[in-house]
Amino acid sequence: MTREQFRPPDHENDHFLLTTVVGSYPKPTWLHRARELYEDEHSEFDDEEFQEAKDDASRLITREHERAGVDVLVDGEMRRNEMTEYFAERISGYEFNGPVKVWGHNYFNKPSVVDEVGYDEEWLVSEYEFTADVASGPVKVPITGPYTLARCTADVPDDVRLGLHVCYGDYSRIYPEILQFPVDEFDVELCNGDYEQLDVFTEPPFTKDLGLGVVDAHDANVEPVQEIKRNIKRGLEVVPPERLTVSPDCGLKLLPREVAYEKMANLVTAAREVEAELDSGAVDIGAPQVTAD
């Protein structure tokens, strides 16, 4: 499936670096309050009211991504309490093992697979339709984990683009084997490690589209546009521009909301500036070029 489908009709440059976000985004404070009320047995805040709050938050955050200029929009996972829990609660074959500390003072209820996994809810479809209805541009729906992905790929139509985000780790342990996965794009977290592992993806040559993290999801300092441009250009050492997607390193949900927004806005500005430099021939493309012969 071509990436050109995501190019906005009014895109100003010939080159097009697709910009997107990984998934999660900071929730509005009032949504946390709404969940507290909903989970409080003494409150009268009911299902319908909580549903309305989640719908409103999804609209708000989808538009916030749009305002930052991001090409492929998501609702920032406003409906999900935590990425793994959300899916494990909806997929049979999982068992919850109690809270595990993940980062700072955040906890999640860790699930394990104890039986063959399966699902019978079409929750992703309604989430997709809701976001698509709110957004004026293309949207995506984040799916967590390889189990889910493995189940989903069986009935994905041809015109759906699949991307897999792989969180920070020793990528040399999964490369080049991951190139066999039935996805169009791999999104990796390399900004946080200052691109030390970039070379992993050049030998053997990377054959998928590359989703490159160009702002750090664990650093509350907003990277200046110049720095993000340098990071984007590192991606061009691995793939040519038509196969490069730029995104934050990971979900931004643990950052203050205004910091997350500024990171996205700077990311978009940096991408558009690199495109203009590519158009004018000012940027050298280091990645191996695919030739016609």
Ligand SMILES: [Zn+2]
């Ligand atoms: Zn990640």
